[in-house]
Amino acid sequence: MTKQEALFTYLLRLADDRLILGHRLSEWCGHGPVLEEDIALANMALDNIGHATSLLTYAAEVEDKGRNEDQLAFFRDVREYTNIKLVELPKGDFGFTIARQFLFSTFAMLHYEALKDCADPQLKGMTAKALKEYRYHHRHSKQWIIRLGDGTKESHERIQKSINDLWMYTNELFFMNEVDEVLISEKIAVNLEKLRSDWQKLVEETLKEATLEIPDYKQYMQQGGRNGIHTEHLGYLLGEMQQLPRMYPEAQW
Amino acid sequence: MIDTMPSIDQVWEFLSEVEDPEIPVLNVVEMGIVRKAYYDDNNKLWVHITPTYSGCPAMTAIEMDVRAKLFEKGFKEFQVKTDFSEIWTTDWMTHEAQRKLKEYGIAPPKAMPTNAEELGDKVIPCPWCDSLETALESEFGSTACKALFYCHSCHQPFEHFKCI
Numbered sequence A: 001m002t003k004q005e006a007l008f009t010y011l012l013r014l015a016d017d018r019l020i021l022g023h024r025l026s027e028w029c030g031h032g033p034v035l036e037e038d039i040a041l042a043n044m045a046l047d048n049i050g051h052a053t054s055l056l057t058y059a060a061e062v063e064d065k066g067r068n069e070d071q072l073a074f075f076r077d078v079r080e081y082t083n084i085k086l087v088e089l090p091k092g093d094f095g096f097t098i099a100r101q102f103l104f105s106t107f108a109m110l111h112y113e114a115l116k117d118c119a120d121p122q123l124k125g126m127t128a129k130a131l132k133e134y135r136y137h138h139r140h141s142k143q144w145i146i147r148l149g150d151g152t153k154e155s156h157e158r159i160q161k162s163i164n165d166l167w168m169y170t171n172e173l174f175f176m177n178e179v180d181e182v183l184i185s186e187k188i189a190v191n192l193e194k195l196r197s198d199w200q201k202l203v204e205e206t207l208k209e210a211t212l213e214i215p216d217y218k219q220y221m222q223q224g225g226r227n228g229i230h231t232e233h234l235g236y237l238l239g240e241m242q243q244l245p246r247m248y249p250e251a252q253w
Numbered sequence B: 001m002i003d004t005m006p007s008i009d010q011v012w013e014f015l016s017e018v019e020d021p022e023i024p025v026l027n028v029v030e031m032g033i034v035r036k037a038y039y040d041d042n043n044k045l046w047v048h049i050t051p052t053y054s055g056c057p058a059m060t061a062i063e064m065d066v067r068a069k070l071f072e073k074g075f076k077e078f079q080v081k082t083d084f085s086e087i088w089t090t091d092w093m094t095h096e097a098q099r100k101l102k103e104y105g106i107a108p109p110k111a112m113p114t115n116a117e118e119l120g121d122k123v124i125p126c127p128w129c130d131s132l133e134t135a136l137e138s139e140f141g142s143t144a145c146k147a148l149f150y151c152h153s154c155h156q157p158f159e160h161f162k163c164i
Helices: A001-027 A035-063 A069-074 A094-117 A121-149 A153-167 A178-183 A192-208 A234-245 B010-016 B058-072 B093-103 B118-122
Strands: B034-039 B045-049 B076-082 B134-138 B145-152 B157-161
Touching: A001 A035, A001 A069, A001 A094, A001 A178, A035 A069, A035 A234, A035 B134, A069 A234, A094 A121, A094 A153, A094 A192, A121 A153, A121 A192, A153 A178, A192 B118, B010 B034, B010 B058, B045 B058, B058 B076, B076 B118
Parallel strands: B045 B076
Antiparallel strands: B034 B045, B134 B145, B145 B157
């Protein structure tokens, strides 16, 4: 695998996670439990989709086959999407969305901190920019985890269930293969396995403070997203997201 | 093409005429959004802009406004490039920009660089009555770059331009 191929795939992975998560977050627009949270979730959707756009623009440039960011977003099918399954699950209730935000943004923050010495200047710039945003996402979801976990009996039970249900999707955060090996040797990517203990520490600290139980790490863990094997939910999401550009592929706006 | 190319100082002046679409009291130069302006070896003008936030929806509008301004000033061939090589920070906002923000009713970013961990603990003075009896309502406001506060002295909500 060449460096170019590896970098293209790596950028797609980062972009797909953020585009799909951003889409799920955008589904809250107009449906948030209170106005401030509606705005907050829409803001975070925007951060993710905007960041995904930059990543896809760069991915298209690296691929150098005449595609652009819109073609990568709107004209790839489910099997070509490389996001982890965690981000494609339906938005669920507010607690479920918050639990996913917490698990994902904690990882994204650590990942982008680790990319601070990335040898690719463009990727380094984009991730340094987004790191500041993920710190906000992390703080926001962390505060809600504590409030809901250490809240009423109802909120405690529901946030615990969300954490439990999402747990088997978290191992995919640390997925690595040849793509990562090639880029680690180029000092562009980092060894994600090295982030695992920090992620566990941050997650466990907050769950404890929220009086929540830490689920079993040894349970069955989902996999496949990075290789294009997805849950049934992604197809519906892409159907909605891609419908317009696919019906009117020449449309300009 | 214009007969004599305007100097780079003049180009910066032209760019200072472009308003920020979300905060029209500020221009895109004061905001620190325009990072570079230069002529390349072929005498083509390049303008580098950088987003405040990754998902800032105003970026497309800003790019179009910059292009429109350059066309208006007689430029025909130029390139506006989105540049991520330097990461935008509120430190780049000029003092003048901070003063205008406050006058406009938005509490300016505090001078010290901060990270998100601190926002809830910081005291942000009310831009209307300068009271320090204010409280954070939400870290996310009407645009990505602002947080929502409430003043307990004059009982007004206000926005604070977050430090990043």
